[in-house]
Amino acid sequence: MKAASPKTLSRREFLRTTSAGAAAALTGELVGRARAQDIPAAVARPAPHPLLTLADDFQDVSRGKPKPFTLTGEALVNARLTPETWRLEIVADPFTDEHVKEPATLGKQFTLADGTALDLPALEELGKKHRVRFLKAMQCLNIAAxxxxGLWEGVPLREVLRLCGPMRNARRIYYxxxxxxxxxxxxxxxxxxxQAMETPPGELPAFLAYRLNGEPIPLKRGGPVRLIVPWAHGFKSIKWLQYLAVTNDFKANDxxxxxNNDPESHLKTAAYIDQAPEKYPAGSPVFVSGLAISGLSGLxxxxxxxxxxxxGAAPVVQDDETYRTGPWAECELEAPPEDWSRVLPPGTAAKEVLGFDSATxxxxxxxxxxxxxxxxxxxxxxxxGKFEFRARAVDLNDFPQPEPRPIQKxxxxxxxxxxxxxx
Structure with a gap:
């Protein structure tokens, strides 16, 4: 059974007129068990999900024992996880490997040892000239929800690396x-x-984020500073960022x-079904809703x-051939808001957000x-009677979910x- 979705994924008010029973989350071929008290008298047409998830409402997949966001007091200060104590080290090839014949070099390194590690005021000062903002969905590679x-804000990784001056023998950025x-x-x-230094026109850069939805990134969401990689699954967007290492190693260190996962996997175009009652009275319309992520290939x-x-009917075989021949019909997609000032944080103009026309x-x-x-x-x-409702996204290449990458890795x-x- 799929884990409970973050609050923003269940904050629709379409259960306002239903009975008190809450339907189970649904994923793949797994469903919750129906209960008699879940039969609603009527169901209202659901409103769209909020386009911004409150910082506290993101589903948490943090790691660590203890998890870094649980630290308090002196432990938090010693971990350099307060805005005042946060520091970023930027070094060249801190690891040795027999296949790295010519280590990377930097014109300047930033380290704790010599007192030059980058602090938050310096990063924010860099942001006055190079700030980027954009809307990004977070999705874990191994969680089907x-x-x-959020609206993330920060400084492109390339601008931070340029502080280091000339780079030699640089092939990857470890962090x-x-x-x-x-x-x-x-x-x-x-x-x-x-990937770090070159961004095609219209594409979004990897960047060091220090604000979420117009506010400092909370510790639980990876603050004071985290890396955001727009096109990738969440494991690339490292929380509590403190180290960048420029290396001549050609291998991913992820x-x-x-x-046993693909370290270069991209965010997938996919559709997800909302929680909903499992029984409906005859004659009542059945509203089925959900979310769709626009991945690398668009939606x-x-x-x-x-x-x-x-x-006695045979179950649907979950394979590409069965899905290709299914009688699929189109769903209604949410239209863009007419007034983005009601969506974005106060003081944030849509024309200043990447992905928006700077004039209109x-x-x-x-x-x-x-x-x-x-x-x-x-x-x-x-x-x-009993029914099965399946939903899938189709990308701009006309590949329907789960194509073209249905493998777990x-x-x-x-x-x-x-x-x-x-x-």
């Missing part, structure tokens, strides 16, 4: 955060030099790679397949790349199913 979506001074708890990731549409389950303040694409929006469909005139991407009954 979005974690939340990691606070890990309780325990090597076994280190959680790290990496980008190629090209913790997730050591756990073209969300579509559904409604199947009446007759007694309107999104240049919709959905925005690497963001998520709501979808909805209304099922009417259903006769009593590149991230979970199941076609979710919602089973319900009309009585």
């Amino acid at each position: 979005p974690l939340g979506q 990691w955060g606070f890990h309780n001074e325990d090597p076994q708890q280190m959680f790290q990731s990496s980008l190629s030099y090209t 913790t997730y790679a050591n756990q 073209k549409r969300v579509e559904y397949w409604l199947r009446r389950v007759e007694p 303040g309107r999104p240049t694409t919709w959905p925005l790349h690497y963001s998520m929006i709501s979808w909805l469909t209304t099922l009417r005139d259903l006769k009593p 590149a991230g979970k991407n199941p076609v979710e199913v919602f089973r319900f009954e009309v009585v």
Whole structure:
């Protein structure tokens, strides 16, 4: 059974007129058990999900024993996890390996030992000239549910690295955060030099974030500073960032790679189904809603397949051929807001956010790349019986979920199913 979604994924008010029973979260071919008291008298059309998840409402997948955000007092200060004590070291090839024949070099390193490690005021000062802001959905490679979506703000990684002057023999940027001074708890990731330094026009850069939804990033969300990699799953967006290491090593150092995952996996275009009652009265419309993430390949549409389950019917075989021949119909996608000032934090103009036209303040694409929006469909005139509702996203290449990457190593991407009954 899928873990409970973050609050922003269940904050719709479509259960306002239902009875008190809460439906179980649904994922893939797993569903909750129906209960008689879950039959609503009527169900209101759901409103879209909020486009910004409150900082406290993100689903938490933090690591560590203890988890860094639980530190207090002197332990928090010693960990350099307060705005006043946070420091970032930037060094060249701190590791030795037999295949690194010519180590990377930097014109200038930033270290704690010589008192030059970058502090938060210096990073924010850099942000006055190079600040970036954009809307990004967070999604874990191994969890089939979005974690939340925020407006992240900070400084491109390339601008921070440029502080180091000339770089030689640089092939990758290794980075990691606070890990309780325990090597076994280190959680790290990496980008190629090209990914860090070169951003194609219209694309979003990897960057060091220090604000979320217009406020300092809370400790629980990885503050004071975390790395954000827009196109990637969450394991690339390291929390509690404290170390950057420029290396001539060609290998990824990602913790997730050591756990049999693809360290270069990209955020997938995918649809997810909201929690909902499992029984409905005959004659009542059935609203089914959810979220869709626009991954690397963008989002073209969300579509559904409604199947009446007759007694003794064979289950649907979960394979590409079955999905290709299913009678899919298109869902309604959330439209972009007319007034973004009601969505974005106070003082944030849409024209200053990447992905928006700098003159009109309107999104240049919709959905925005690497963001998520709501979808909805209304099922009417259903006769009593049992039903299965499947939803999938289709990207701009016309690849329907779970194509083209349905393997676990590149991230979970199941076609979710919602089973319900009309009585």
